[in-house]
Amino acid sequence: MSKVLVSDPIDQAGIDILSQVATVDIKTGLKPAELIEIIGDYDALMIRSGTRVTEEIIEAGTQLKIIGRAGVGVDNVDVPAATRKGIVVVNSPEGNTIAAAEHALAMMLALSRHIPDANVSVKSGEWDRKTFVGAEVYKKTLGIVGLGKIGSHVASVAKAMGMKLLAYDPFISNERAEQIGCQLVELDLLFQQADYITLHIPKTPETTHLINAATLAKMKPTARIINCARGGIIDEAALAAAIKEGKIAGAALDVFESEPLGESELRSLGKDIILTPHLGASTTEAQVNVAIDVAEQIRDVLLGLPARSAVNIPGLGPDVLEELKPYMQLAETLGNLVGQLAGGRVETLTVRLQGELATNKSQPLVVASLKGLLYQALRERVNYVNANIEAKERGIRVIETRDASVRDYAGSLRLEATGTLGTHSVTGALLGEKEIHLTDVDGFPINVPPSKHMLFTLHRDMPGIIGKLGSLLGSFNVNIASMQVGRKIVRGDAVMALSIDDPLPDGILAEITKVPGIRDAYTVTL
Ligand SMILES: NC(=O)C1=CN([C@@H]2O[C@H](COP(=O)(O)OP(=O)(O)OC[C@H]3O[C@@H](n4cnc5c(N)ncnc54)[C@H](O)[C@@H]3O)[C@@H](O)[C@H]2O)C=CC1
Numbered sequence: 091m092s093k094v095l096v097s098d099p100i101d102q103a104g105i106d107i108l109s110q111v112a113t114v115d116i117k118t119g120l121k122p123a124e125l126i127e128i129i130g131d132y133d134a135l136m137i138r139s140g141t142r143v144t145e146e147i148i149e150a151g152t153q154l155k156i157i158g159r160a161g162v163g164v165d166n167v168d169v170p171a172a173t174r175k176g177i178v179v180v181n182s183p184e185g186n187t188i189a190a191a192e193h194a195l196a197m198m199l200a201l202s203r204h205i206p207d208a209n210v211s212v213k214s215g216e217w218d219r220k221t222f223v224g225a226e227v228y229k230k231t232l233g234i235v236g237l238g239k240i241g242s243h244v245a246s247v248a249k250a251m252g253m254k255l256l257a258y259d260p261f262i263s264n265e266r267a268e269q270i271g272c273q274l275v276e277l278d279l280l281f282q283q284a285d286y287i288t289l290h291i292p293k294t295p296e297t298t299h300l301i302n303a304a305t306l307a308k309m310k311p312t313a314r315i316i317n318c319a320r321g322g323i324i325d326e327a328a329l330a331a332a333i334k335e336g337k338i339a340g341a342a343l344d345v346f347e348s349e350p351l352g353e354s355e356l357r358s359l360g361k362d363i364i365l366t367p368h369l370g371a372s373t374t375e376a377q378v379n380v381a382i383d384v385a386e387q388i389r390d391v392l393l394g395l396p397a398r399s400a401v402n403i404p405g406l407g408p409d410v411l412e413e414l415k416p417y418m419q420l421a422e423t424l425g426n427l428v429g430q431l432a433g434g435r436v437e438t439l440t441v442r443l444q445g446e447l448a449t450n451k452s453q454p455l456v457v458a459s460l461k462g463l464l465y466q467a468l469r470e471r472v473n474y475v476n477a478n479i480e481a482k483e484r485g486i487r488v489i490e491t492r493d494a495s496v497r498d499y500a501g502s503l504r505l506e507a508t509g510t511l512g513t514h515s516v517t518g519a520l521l522g523e524k525e526i527h528l529t530d531v532d533g534f535p536i537n538v539p540p541s542k543h544m545l546f547t548l549h550r551d552m553p554g555i556i557g558k559l560g561s562l563l564g565s566f567n568v569n570i571a572s573m574q575v576g577r578k579i580v581r582g583d584a585v586m587a588l589s590i591d592d593p594l595p596d597g598i599l600a601e602i603t604k605v606p607g608i609r610d611a612y613t614v615t616l
């Protein structure tokens with residue numbers, strides 16, 4: 091049975107799902123050294139933001155197949171290191187969207203009305219109304235940095251509260267922003283005009299210290315900043331100084347450069363600052379959502395099925411996966427086949443999406459083709475996660491082409507491998523919903539389903555050749571399950587595709603090529 095380590099607090103709903111397929115150990119609060127010591131025993135690791143999954147931990151996780159982040163941000167996981175090792179990293183892109191957006195909105199209102207400090211004041215026996223005179227958000231300008239899932243929800247609620255919305259997000263179209271009621275503007279303008287600035291971007295090298303002394307200097311003295319995205323997007327020392335010096339009016343922070351927050355000047359800024367301990371996703375609803383979402387993906391991967399929200403499988407979202415799943419299998423089979431036909435070291439793989447397939451995303455099919463191509467060399471060590479990297483490291487050049495005019499089948503895929511021993515091509519299509527058929531080998535039309543053991547010959551189309559090959563195989567006790575010849579012209583060159591019951595015995599290929607008329611023979615195991 092597989093083993094899963096849960097190293098941060100996860101809702102029981104997730105544990106129950108994992109327990110269906112694995113032994114689940116819950117060990118929270120582990121020190122890095124403790125995690126390194128035990129991770130080698132586990133097939134999967136389930137975390138939240140508390141566990142830092144470094145390269146060292148990934149190296150020690152020799153059995154790891156998947157890291158599941160029960161939440162959105164994966165900045166606490168060394169994703170490139172996981173990718174190199176073929177470990178799938180999944181998250182829950184939507185499970186806590188509402189929770190995080192509502193926390194940001196709550197922070198904005200709480201900051202405007204000094205609710206946390208007023209609350210402490212009343213609880214300590216005071217009745218001070220003067221100190222806590224606040225500001226309204228109605229008709230004020232909210233600047234949203236990052237108009238993704240959380241930013242968009244914040245926008246729609248803020249709109250209903252009568253706020254004017256500016257947004258900065260270089261990856262969002264004007265039409266999308268308008269739909270949400272936001273005006274897309276440059277960052278400088280947003281900083282200059284906003285009364286409230288709320289951050290909803292991931293932490294990346296570009297966004298680190300996006301809010302710094304220079305950008306704080308551009309803001310209104312009445313501006314308030316809310317960060318429920320990631321620590322480190324704000325330079326905390328610069329923020330503390332700006333609040334102290336009255337350059338901005340205040341801030342509400344849920345996330346910090348270092349968590350848990352240690353010694354910090356931020357704690358001493360009174361009612362102009364609100365600090366919460368990374369509570370954005372901490373609602374009952376969100377925790378159930380993310381736990382189920384991620385546990386289901388871990389379960390699926392442990393059962394050999396694909397994950398729906400892998401962050402390190404290029405282009406493979408849940409919708410794409412659903413649509414392309416049968417074609418992924420086709421691509422993998424063709425990759426495996428063309429790799430074996432090519433024999434030597436493959437230098438270039440050309441992936442051509444034909445017919446209806448030409449309008450699809452090519453990236454997942456390229457990855458699946460490469461996985462198939464590299465299978466003979468890497469076996470189970472190659473997967474959708476690392477196929478691209480492994481191909482790059484082997485110097486395989488990938489060319490993607492499309493041809494919507496090919497109409498023989500609804501959609502078909504053609505792979506051509508050029509290597510040290512020459513060029514070979516195979517084309518395949520799906521019959522019905524998902525039955526794979528080879529429709530062309532080296533330019534010769536055929537129509538056979540691939541089978542586990544196959545023999546291909548390149549020969550002259552002439553009387554008696556099929557009989558001779560049949561007799562030869564018979565003399566080696568090789569049983570033929572099916573056979574088909576593909577030719578372009580009568581008595582010209584032709585290809586024969588045979589499905590055989592067992593692997594071809596050693597030495598027989600050389601005998602086959604001695605049959606007059608047979609130029610080449612290839613054996614393949616799929
Ligand atoms: N405090 C908490 O507990 C939680 C924090 N988060 C954090 O919230 C952030 C946003 O999450 P989602 O909205 O779900 O992600 P998302 O991926 O839906 O949206 C992020 C948006 O940021 C934009 N973006 C990326 N780089 C940018 C840049 N340099 N400048 C401006 N925009 C940029 C993207 O185009 C995208 O539209 C993440 O960092 C996530 O980790 C998420 C959930 C809970």
Ligand SMILES: O=C(O)C(=O)COP(=O)(O)O
Pocket residue numbers: 138139140160161162163164186368369370371372
């Ligand atoms: O989902 C995210 O990105 C979060 O920041 C939530 O973090 P958490 O799972 O509450 O530790």
